[in-house]
Amino acid sequence: MLSGIASPRQKLKQSNFLIWDLIFFLIEEKQLLVSLYKVSGHSNNPYNDEADLLAKAGAHVIEPIIVNHKFFVKQSLGFISWNRLHVVDRNVRKWADNVTQPLIFNSMVNNKALSPIKQQIIDGDIDWTFTKEWLNFNDQDVPCSAKLSKQQGSRIKKCNFIYPTIDIQQRNYPRLYPIGSIPCIECANARDDNTHVGLCKEHSIHIKNILIRAAYDLHDLIMKNTKDGISILEETIKNISLFNTSFVDALPQSHPGYLLIHHLVPSDLTKIFNIYINDKKLRFSLFSKFFSTLMSSIDALIWTRRASLVKQWESTLSITKNKKRFYRKRHKKRTPPPPDPGAPDHNLSPSRHYNSRHFATTPYYRDGGFNDNFAHIRWTTSNYLHSGHWTTYRDNIGFNNIDLFLILQNSFLKNVFDIR
Template sequence: MVNNKALSPIKQQIIDGDIDWSFTKEWLNSNDQDVPCSAKLSKRQGNRIKKCNFIYPTIDIQQRNYPRLYPLGSIPCIECTSARDDNTHVGLCKEHSIHIKNILMRAAHDLHEFIIENTKEGNFTLKDTIMNLPLFNTSFVDVLPQSHPGYLLIHHLVPSDLVKIFNIYINDKKLRFSLFLKFFSTLMSSIDTIIWTRRASLVKHWEHTLSITKNKKRFYRKRHKKRAPPSPDPGAPVHNSPPRRHYNPQHLTTTPYYRDGGFNDNLAHIRWTTSNYLHSGHWTTYRDNMGFNNIDLFLTLQNSFLKNVFDII
C-alpha cells in the first residue's frame, strides 16, 4: 500500500499505523440491507472502496476519462476555486472546514452517549478519554490538516483513535464489531451527506452549464471512436514487414493434446490425466516422458505386479 501512488495522500498515516485495517474491512463489507446482494448495496460498497482508494470520480478523473467533454487544463474545485479538484482535495477544501468541525464535535458527543448506553458500568473517564484523542481535536484553523485523523474519516477509513474507545470499553469482540458498525454507519452517513453528496450536487450543476450529461458519458466511447490509421501511400516504398504466423489447419485435432500416431487405446488419456502419479505438474508436461504412447503397457505391468502381490498374500 505504501507504494500505491493513489494512496500517496495518506502514505504517512499508513506508515504510522493511524488506520485500523480490520475495522475498515468490516465497514467496507458491511451490509445493512435485508438481502445479501442488490444493485443498491453494490453501488454503496463500490463508492466506499473508491473513496478510500482515492479513485472516486472527481473532476480530474472525469476529465481523464472524457477529455472531449471537459475543458482542457487543470480544473479548480467547484467550491473553493483555489485548488485542483481531485480526491486528495476532498476534506482539505476550506469550504469543508466548518462542516468537518461540526461533524467531529457531534461525533464525540454521540460516541460518549453511545458507549454509556451499551456498557453496564459508568465510566467517569470516558468523556476525557474521547476528548483527548487527536481525532476529536477541532482546534485547527482555516482547513483540516492532511495529517488529522478526521481526514481518514472523510475517505471512509477507520482511524485507530476511534477503535481505541471500542477496544477499551467493549470487551466482547463480536459485540464490539456490531456496536462499532452501528455507530460508524450513522457517522459516515452524515459525512456523505454534508461533504460528498453536497459536493456532487455542485459538480453536477456545473456540468449542466457545460452541457455535460449522463447520456453523453454513457455513449462517449461510441461517439468518439479512435480514428482508423491512414491508408498507406501507393507511391511510398515498401518496407519488409516481419513474417506473420499462419495457423496450419492440418494440426487441428479433436482432443486437447495432439500426438502423431495416436494411442493404442482411445480411453488411455482418461487414465493418464486422472492418475495421482501426475501430482507434480500439469499432465501435458508428461506427454513426452516415460512411454506416454505405451500407457497400456504401463498399466498392464502395474496390474501384473499387484496381482502377484495379492497372490502371495
C-alpha cells in the same frame, strides 16, 4: 488429530503434521498406551498452563527446534519447504495467504493514488481490521443487491482516492472538459481532486459539526453498553485527536478526520471500542451502527453536496450523462488504413504484449530493521497467529521491515517451492 490411516492429502492439511508424526512414532516405538482428555483453556490446570507457557516460549526462540522429515523413512510424501530452509508442515494454502499479505500490503503502501495518506499508513493511524469491517458492512435486508454493490463500490473508490472527481473525469473524457488544471468547484483555491476533498475550506464547518456530534453519540453508545471505566469515558473521548476541532480554517491533512472523510477508520476511534467493549461480536456490531450513522452525515454534507455542485457546473458546459455514456462510441480512435493490395506480404505474425504484475520494492518500514532469519517460523506457528491478524503483531515482534519476500519477485519456483 492425525492417525495412521490418514491419507497424504489429509495429512498435508494438518497443522504441525511433522510433530504429530514424531508423536505417533514415539508411541509406536516405545509401545505406549496414551489416553487423551479434553482440557478447557485458561482453567488453571497446572499441566495445561505449563504447556501453554512452553508453547509461547517456543514461538520466540532464536533458533527453533526443527523436526527432520527425512527421519520418517516410511513416509513417501513430497514436502514443500520455505526458501530451502524448513518444511511448511501445515495447510499450504492458508500458510501462503499469511506470507503474501505483507507483500500485498507493501504494494498498497507504494500505490501512487494513496500518496496523500502514505505517512498515516506508515505511522499506523489506520485500523485496517475495522476498515475492512466497514467496507463489507451491509445494512440491506438481502445479501446481494444493486444498491449494496453501489454503496460498497463508492466506499472503495473513496478510500483508494479514485472517486470520480473532476480531475479523473477530465482524464476519462478529455474532449468534454476544459484543458488544464480545473480548480475546486467550491473554494477555487486548489485543484479539484480526491486529495482536496476534506481539505477544502468550505468543508471545515461541516467537519467540525460532524465531529462534535459524533463525540456525543459515541459517549452515549458506550455508556449504554458498558459499566467499566465510565467515569473517565468523557475525558478519554475528549483527549483523542480525532475529536479535536480546534483547527482554524481548513482541516489539516494529518488530522484523523481526514481519514474518516475518505471512509478509512482511524485507530484513535477504534481504541475507544477496544478499551470499553470486551465482547468482539458486540464491539463490531456497535461500531458498525455508530460508523454507519457517522458516514451517512459525512456523505450527505460533503460528498453528496459536492457532487450536486459539480453537476451544476457540468450543466453550464453542456456535459450530460448521455454524453459520458456514449463518449467512447462517438470518439473512437481512428482505425488504421487498409493494407495496400500491391504491397508484398511478409507473413509477419502479430506482435504480442505481455503484462506482468509489478510489486513496488520500497518496503513498509519502521525503525529497527529486520534481523531475524527465522522469523517466518513464528509467522506460521499457531501461537503467533491464534490471537489475531498479522498486522496486530507487526510492530511488536521485530517484523519492522515486512518486505521479507523480495525473492518472490525474482525466482518464485526456485526459492520457495522446493519439493523434497
